[in-house]
Amino acid sequence: MKENKQEVIKGRTAINKKLIIGIGALVLFALVLVLWFCNSGNSPKPIEKKLTKQEIYTDFGLNKFSSDIELELLKELRICDTTRVGDEFGACSPKFFRFFKLSKDKPLRDGFMLLINGIAFQDPEAKFPIRRLLIFEREGGKLVAVNKFKGNLIETREVKDSPYQDIVIRFKLDQYNEKYHVLYSWKKNRYQLKQCEKLVYWDETQMKFVGGAVLASKMDSVSREVEKILIEENLVF
DSSP: OHHHHHHHHHHHHHHHHHHHHHHHHHHHHHHHHHHHHHHHHTOOOOOOOOOOEEEOOOOTTTOOOSSSHHHHHHHHHTOSBTTSOTTOTTBSOTTTEEEEESBTTSOGGGEEEEEEOTTTSOOTTOSSOOOEEEEEEEETTEEEEEEEESSEEEEEEOOTTOSBOEEEEEEEETTTTEEEEEEEEEETTEEEEEEEEEEEEEETTTTEEEEEEOOGGGHHHHHHHHHHHHHHTTOBO
16 A cells, blocks of 8 residues: 555656656747747837048149049040150150049949149139149940039038039139038939038138038028039039
8 A cells, every 4th residue: 555655656756757858848838939029019210321421632742643544534535635745745654643442333444533733734714723623433334424514523422322422513603712622422313512611712801711610500592502603613524
């Protein structure tokens, strides 16, 4: 009788152990499910790439071509004298020309921005040499000038979902001693004025250039006025 009782007790103990193990497994499984549902509902969002801005400063005395392509493009444009060598005036030299890629999706030979030293094409009416920025894209195998500016490229900005960057050009009006920092965006196969961001003018009392960013409330009206001035003064073509 004792032996039977002990066997019954042993049997109950074994069952209890199995129950405990089974319940523990169910609890663990339930916990895993809860964590999975929580994480699936709050999955981390992908980190967006920060769009970069790059200030452009060009010292033509230090400028160099990165490959033979730049010289080939200048010869194709016939914008300089190929018979002149080195840094002779009018030569196809990095002393007078600097190239920037136009589109991330195109090689340099099919689209570029060409910044030209002001001394290369002197304007007799200007007090100081004026730099020029020409925008070229290849169409039907030929290079076509889609924009021409009498101004200096001072900044580029990446644009989301576009291979073309925004560009900031600084224009100078000698007769008014004024400077305009103007933002252009690529639209309909050319750069179009988006807004004037900064105005600088000569202050006779302080004997220096002063000014600053255009107020957001004045941005539209100032930009329209500046666009008219740039056209009237033949600073854009």
